Structures are given as C-alpha cells and as structure tokens.
Amino acid sequence: xxxxxxxxxxxxxxxxxxxxxxxxxxxxxxxxxxxxxxxxxxxxxxxxxxxxxxxxxxxxxxxxxxxxxxxxxxxxxxxxxxxxxxxxxxxxxxxxxxxxxxxxxxxxxxxxxxxxxxxxxxxxxxxxxxxxxxxxxxx
Amino acid sequence: xxxxxxxxxxxxxxxxxxxxxxxxxxxxxxxxxxxxxxxxxxxxxxxxxxxxxxxxxxxxxxxxxxxxxxxxxxxxxxxxxxxxxxxxxxxxxxxxxxxxxxxxxxxxxxxxxxxxxxxxxxxxxxxxxxxxxxxxxxx
Amino acid sequence: xxxxxxxxxxxxxxxxxxxxxxxxxxxxxxxxxxxxxxxxxxxxxxxxxxxxxxxxxxxxxxxxxxxxxxxxxxxxxxxxxxxxxxxxxxxxxxxxxxxxxxxxxxxxxxxxxxxxxxxxxxxxxxxxxxxxxxxxxxx
Numbered sequence: 001x002x003x004x005x006x007x008x009x010x011x012x013x014x015x016x017x018x019x020x021x022x023x024x025x026x027x028x029x030x031x032x033x034x035x036x037x038x039x040x041x042x043x044x045x046x047x048x049x050x051x052x053x054x055x056x057x058x059x060x061x062x063x064x065x066x067x068x069x070x071x072x073x074x075x076x077x078x079x080x081x082x083x084x085x086x087x088x089x090x091x092x093x094x095x096x097x098x099x100x101x102x103x104x105x106x107x108x109x110x111x112x113x114x115x116x117x118x119x120x121x122x123x124x125x126x127x128x129x130x131x132x133x134x135x136x137x138x139x
Numbered sequence: 140x141x142x143x144x145x146x147x148x149x150x151x152x153x154x155x156x157x158x159x160x161x162x163x164x165x166x167x168x169x170x171x172x173x174x175x176x177x178x179x180x181x182x183x184x185x186x187x188x189x190x191x192x193x194x195x196x197x198x199x200x201x202x203x204x205x206x207x208x209x210x211x212x213x214x215x216x217x218x219x220x221x222x223x224x225x226x227x228x229x230x231x232x233x234x235x236x237x238x239x240x241x242x243x244x245x246x247x248x249x250x251x252x253x254x255x256x257x258x259x260x261x262x263x264x265x266x267x268x269x270x271x272x273x274x275x276x277x278x
Numbered sequence: 279x280x281x282x283x284x285x286x287x288x289x290x291x292x293x294x295x296x297x298x299x300x301x302x303x304x305x306x307x308x309x310x311x312x313x314x315x316x317x318x319x320x321x322x323x324x325x326x327x328x329x330x331x332x333x334x335x336x337x338x339x340x341x342x343x344x345x346x347x348x349x350x351x352x353x354x355x356x357x358x359x360x361x362x363x364x365x366x367x368x369x370x371x372x373x374x375x376x377x378x379x380x381x382x383x384x385x386x387x388x389x390x391x392x393x394x395x396x397x398x399x400x401x402x403x404x405x406x407x408x409x410x411x412x413x414x415x416x417x
Contacts, residue, residue, distance in 0.1 A: 001140050001279050003314045003417055005384060036142045038179060038274060040316060042382050044391030046332045051234040054185045059219035060230055066216060067231050077344060080337035091338055092345050095329040099394070100380055102239055104181050104274045106144060111272055113183030116238070133389055135316060135382045137276075137415075139142055140279050175281045177318060177413060190373040193324045198358035199369055205355060206370050241378055243320050243413045245283060250411055252322030255377070276415075278281055 001139050004030050008132040013122050015086070017061040021117040025110065030136055037105040037138015044131045047090035047124045049097035055117025068093050068123070090123030097121050105138050140278045143169050147271040152261050154225070156200035160256040164249065169275055176244040176277015183270045186229035186263045188236035194256025207232050207262070229262030236260050244277050279417045282308050286410040291400050293364070295339035299395040303388065308414055315383040315416015322409045325368035325402045327375035333395025346371050346401070368401030375399050383416050 008027045010020065024041065025031065031039070043050050054060045068089075078088040101118065104111040120130065147166045149159065163180065164170065170178070182189050193199040207228075217227040240257065243250040259269065286305045288298065302319065303309065309317070321328050332338040346367075356366040379396065382389040398408065 001142075003279075005314050005382065036144050036274065038276075040380055040382060042380075042389075044389075044394065046330065046391070046393050052185065052238045053230055053234050057219055060227065063217050063219050063227050064231060064234070066218075067211065070215070071210065071349065072345065076348070078341050079344075080335055080341050088338065088341050091331055092342060095331050095342070095375060095397075097234060098237065098376065099330045102179055102181075102241055102380055104144065104179060104272050106272070111181075111183075113185070113270070115185050116183065119234075131391070133382050133384070135314065137316075140281075175283050175413065177415075191324065191377045192369055192373050196358055199366065202356050202358050202366050203370060203373070205357075206350065209354070210349065236373060237376065241318055241320075241380055243283065243318060243411050245411070250320075250322075252324070252409070254324050255322065258373075 004136045006134050008134060010120060010130040010132060012128045015122050015125050017064045018120045018122065019055060019117050020120045021055065024118055028134060028136065031105060032108040034105045034108060034138035037136065039103045039105055039110060040135040041101045042133045043099050044133060047087065047094050048127055048130050049094040049099060049121045050101045051097040051119045051121060052101060052116045053119055054115050056115065086125045093123045143275045145273050147273060149259060149269045149271060151267045152259065154261050154264050156203045157259045157261065158194060158256050159259045160194060163257055167273060167275065170244060171247040173244045173247060173277035176275065178242045178244055178249060179274040180240045181272045182238050183272060186226065186233050187266055187269050188233040188238055188260040189240045190236040190258045190260060191240060191255045192258055193254050195254065225264045232262045282414045284412050286412055288398060288408045288410060290406045291398065293400050293403050295342045296398045296400065297333060297395050298398045299333060302396055306412060306414065309383060310386040312383045312386060312416035315414065317381045317383055317388060318413040319379045320411045321377050322411060325365065325372050326405055326408050327372040327377060327399040328379045329375040329397045329399060330379060330394045331397055332393050334393065364403045371399065371401045
C-alpha cells in the first residue's frame with residue numbers, strides 16, 4: 001500500500017469546458033507502479049470544476065458550456081454580484097459538476113471507459129491558473 | 140488493509156432511473172470481510188450515471204426522469220446531434236449525477252442510510268448493457 | 279496506514295445552505311495524525327446533501343438556495359407528493375449536489391483551497407437532525 005500526493009497547476013484557460021486527461025496522466029508517473037488503486041483529483045477553487053465526459057468531439061464540450069449558460073443564467077436574481085455577473089453562476093455550476101473525481105486505477109493506468117475523458121470546467125470569464133491536488137493510493 | 144476490484148455488467152435497461160442496490164451487493168461477497176472501508180462504484184460510460192436516492196417509491200424514480208427531461212431538454216440548441224436527439228442531453232445528465240459513488244463500509248456492509256439506494260440512471264433511449272468497475276478497500 | 283470511522287450528528291437546521299466546515303473539523307481530532315490521506319464525508323439521507331463552495335459570503339449561500347428553488351420548482355408535475363410539496367424537489371436537489379465529499383488530507387489538515395468550505399444543503403422545510411458518517415484513511 002502506498003500513498004502519494006502531488007499538486008498540478010493548470011494554465012489559465014478561457015471560459016468553457018476543456019479536455020485535460022492527457023495533461024493529468026503525464027504528471028502522474030507513479031500511476032505505473034499501482035496494480036490496483038484510486039486517483040483522487042481535487043480542484044482547490046469554487047468557480048471551476050471537474051467532471052468526466054465524452055473525450056472525442058469538441059462539439060460536446062461546447063454544448064456543455066451552452067447548457068450551463070442557459071441553466072444557470074447571469075440574469076438571475078443573484079444578490080452576490082460584487083465580483084461580476086459571471087461569478088455567482090460560476091459558483092453554482094461548480095457545485096453542479098463537483099470539485100473532485102475519484103478514478104479507479106487498474107494495471108498501472110486510469111481504468112476509464114473508452115469514451116471517458118477528464119473535463120476541466122472553467123466557469124469564470126478569466127479564472128486564471130487552477131490548482132489541482134492529486135492523491136494516489138493503491139498497491 | 141486489502142484491495143479488490145471487480146467488473147460488474149449491468150443488463151440493458153430502458154431509459155429511466157433504476158434501483159440496483161441489491162444487484163450490486165450480491166456481486167460483492169468481499170464486503171463481508173471488511174470491518175471498515177470504502178466501496179467505489181464507477182460507471183465506464185458517458186451517457187449513464189450513478190446516484191444515491193430514495194429506495195422505496197417507484198414514483199420518485201419516475202419523477203427524476205421527468206425532471207431530467209425538463210431540465211436538459213432534447214429541443215435545445217445542441218450542435219452535437221449526429222448520434223440522435225437523446226445523446227447530447229444524456230451526456231449533460233450523466234455529468235449532473237456523476238459517474239462514481241464512494242460508499243462507506245462498516246461491519247461488513249454498505250453503511251447506507253435507511254432510505255438510501257443506488258440508482259442507475261440510464262439516459263439513452265437504448266443504452267445497452269453498462270459496465271461498472273467496483274474497487275473495494277478496507278481492513 | 280490507518281482507518282477510522284465516526285458518526286457526526288448535525289443539529290436540525292432550517293431549509294437552506296449552511297457552512298459546516300468548522301463543526302466537522304472539530305469532530306475529527308484524528309486528522310492531525312495523518313500526513314497524507316482522504317476524508318470521506320457521507321450524509322445518510324436523501325433530501326439533504328453536501329457540496330464544497332465559497333466560505334466567506336452568506337449571500338452566496340442564499341443565492342444557492344434561490345437557484346435551487348427556481349431550477350427544481352415545487353410546482354412541477356411531480357407524482358410523488360404524499361410527503362409534501364418540498365419533498366420531491368428535495369430528492370432531486372440532493373442528487374444534484376451529491377451525498378458524499380472526498381477531501382484530501384495533507385500535513386494533518388483538510389487540504390482545501392483558501393475559499394472552499396463544506397456546505398450542508400438542507401432541502402426540506404423541516405429536515406430534522408442529519409447524520410454524517412465520516413471515514414478517514416491515511417498514513
């Protein structure tokens with residue numbers, strides 16, 4: 001049984017949904033030593049989020065962003081508006097998607113389905129770099 | 140401390156929300172050996188999802204499906220439409236519910252609340268069989 | 279490697295979103311012994327939920343409640359209405375936020391971002407006390 005923990009800084013990205021599977025895996029060489037385990041990805045922010053979804057079509061990611069915008073609109077009766085019209089919707093969207101992913105590890109790799117990829121959802125217009133804390137455990 | 144991992148194939152189910160707690164537990168005899176631990180259930184698809192909710196009334200599960208249909212409608216300005224009108228809404232619904240559940244284990248059993256059950260949310264009209272990867276850890 | 283598990287009873291709170299980070303941490307003195315690990319917080323109910331979000335402004339928490347009310351309205355075509363108009367919306371909201379949080383532990387503390395706090399989302403008008411089962415693992 002081993003534990004490891006690593007911080008990954010994701011460069012600033014524009015508002016929208018971004019596929020980051022490859023970037024994450026490249027930062028985790030320890031994965032290869034684990035026969036079975038779990039990778040816990042945690043984003044340390046409240047206006048960006050992580051989810052798993054379709055890893056092939058950029059249209060899917062654009063449609064996510066369009067749906068977010070319709071379901072959690074900027075022109076709602078928000079009271080917390082000091083940080084701009086994109087801020088409060090970003091908080092709600094972040095909780096809808098969630099701030100963590102626990103991914104199974106099998107035979108030294110993330111055991112994702114064929115079509116699954118890790119999405120970084122950037123909900124602010126200019127969110128800046130984002131910090132992930134990754135905790136690996138397994139044997 | 141022990142780890143185990145097991146794939147469970149869920150038979151094809153119609154679109155809607157299905158209670159699968161019993162089916163999952165029956166596939167996990169190793170649960171009985173764990174005094175304390177966590178069971179990680181992971182669905183390896185991007186148009187079906189897992190959540191916990193009320194385990195008694197079929198009406199609750201029908202109401203979930205009705206709400207999904209209203210909140211993530213098929214007649215939205217989707218651009219990813221090649222795989223049918225139920226496909227892109229299925230992706231969004233899958234991320235809203237999530238692809239994984241981490242459930243506590245206590246005294247050899249899933250330590251769910253009295254009213255909690257595991258839901259398989261099938262978001263496609265014909266999604267086919269679904270694959271779960273279950274990772275158990277504990278002592 | 280060590281495991282521990284502890285039940286925490288949260289006092290009854292009114293419908294709305296409540297910051298409970300301090301209350302949780304105060305109940306977990308074992309955190310201080312873990313160099314690296316994970317804390318799994320699990321709410322054993324189907325009409326209240328846990329999420330992480332902004333820990334400073336009460337306005338953010340009020341805006342969450344306002345959005346919930348608009349996105350999952352009481353005046354929808356629910357069929358499960360026996361337990362009152364706030365019941366079925368509470369079930370859907372609970373699954374949108376989720377019943378569990380896995381939080382990284384580093385150097386004896388929850389490794390949350392500066393602005394992240396644990397929210398208890400009470401979705402019933404009168405939900406009563408809520409039971410959390412907390413599972414700590416680490417080394």
